[in-house]
Amino acid sequence: MTIHDEATAVRPLTLAWVSRQLDVGERVVRAEALRGGVTAEMRRLTIGRRDGGTRELVLRSYVDPFYVGLAEDALAREVGALTLLPGTGVLAPGLVAVDPTAAHCEYPSLLMTRLPGRMVLDDEGVTARVPLLARQLVAIHAVRPAERPRKYVTLTTADTVVVPKGADAAAWAAAIDVISGPAPRCEGRFLHRDFHPGNVLFDVAPSGPAGARITGVVDWAATSWGPADLDVAHCSVNLALLHGPAWGLRFPEAYEEAGGVLAAAASERRYWLVRDALAASEEVRSVSRGWREAGRTELTTRVAEQRLDAYVTTLMDTLG
Numbered sequence: 001m002t003i004h005d006e007a008t009a010v011r012p013l014t015l016a017w018v019s020r021q022l023d024v025g026e027r028v029v030r031a032e033a034l035r036g037g038v039t040a041e042m043r044r045l046t047i048g049r050r051d052g053g054t055r056e057l058v059l060r061s062y063v064d065p066f067y068v069g070l071a072e073d074a075l076a077r078e079v080g081a082l083t084l085l086p087g088t089g090v091l092a093p094g095l096v097a098v099d100p101t102a103a104h105c106e107y108p109s110l111l112m113t114r115l116p117g118r119m120v121l122d123d124e125g126v127t128a129r130v131p132l133l134a135r136q137l138v139a140i141h142a143v144r145p146a147e148r149p150r151k152y153v154t155l156t157t158a159d160t161v162v163v164p165k166g167a168d169a170a171a172w173a174a175a176i177d178v179i180s181g182p183a184p185r186c187e188g189r190f191l192h193r194d195f196h197p198g199n200v201l202f203d204v205a206p207s208g209p210a211g212a213r214i215t216g217v218v219d220w221a222a223t224s225w226g227p228a229d230l231d232v233a234h235c236s237v238n239l240a241l242l243h244g245p246a247w248g249l250r251f252p253e254a255y256e257e258a259g260g261v262l263a264a265a266a267s268e269r270r271y272w273l274v275r276d277a278l279a280a281s282e283e284v285r286s287v288s289r290g291w292r293e294a295g296r297t298e299l300t301t302r303v304a305e306q307r308l309d310a311y312v313t314t315l316m317d318t319l320g
Contacts, residue, residue, distance in 0.1 A: 125209020152226030
């Protein structure tokens with residue numbers, strides 16, 4: 001979803017910086033706020049050309065004080081990914097310019113090309129989209145950078161897990177016990193690290209959801225090196241929250257059907273699925289707010305918490 005706004009809504013220093021990145025005779029003629037983001041403010045910029053035509057760019061600005069402190073590292077990783085991905089077959093935005101320390105803008109900012117398509121979060125068509133998501137993630141994991149990005153980071157501990165009100169206490173205690181042990185050894189892969197339906201763009205054919213195709217993947221600010229299971233687990237919990245626990249369990253199967261390779265041992269697979277599910281407990285409020293802004297108005301924080309509880313309980317019952 002977008003909300004129309006005037007070009008002057010782009011902060012003055014940022015607008016001047018953007019203007020310096022444009023071709024001679026071009027100017028920003030419109031800005032639209034892109035909804036659904038959690039860590040940064042996103043705007044679609046319409047650029048007027050000398051010949052009377054237009055083109056579109058996307059501006060990402062880190063404005064929240066917490067994320068401003070993380071912006072330089074996040075932007076460095078995103079720039080690295082956007083530089084790496086051309087020619088790999090993975091469709092990602094093109095890099096235009098970056099101001100990682102807000103030397104020119106009011107806030108740390110990234111300017112990039114706009115990909116066609118839109119994010120699709122509806123329940124309708126999820127059966128057709130899940131295999132597409134799985135194939136796309138397999139393609140990302142096949143990327144072999146000359147220089148590896150940083151090792152993956154997981155910050156969730158037993159002390160940071162937020163158990164939802166009314167949750168299955170025994171299942172959550174068992175899940176917390178799972179992540180209290182050491183992480184399984186793994187074969188590293190290039191990870192997106194925030195791969196989920198909200199960061200994938202689709203073109204949905206007029207004929208219906210069955211004709212959907214992926215047109216690109218966005219938000220590469222968390223790229224890292226680690227187990228494929230971790231990316232799979234992250235998409236799985238997001239699918240569980242968006243569409244119900246069964247879809248969280250379906251995604252690892254779809255990933256393997258698409259040619260992806262997960263940990264051999266069931267206990268290792270469970271570790272990663274549980275770890276990312278518990279990590280989601282810390283972000284349910286902010287994530288569900290983004291989805292509501294993107295059109296899923298029924299996904300209240302409480303609904304998301306209930307789905308997360310059901311998903312964690314199912315993981316422990318099915319894989320425990």
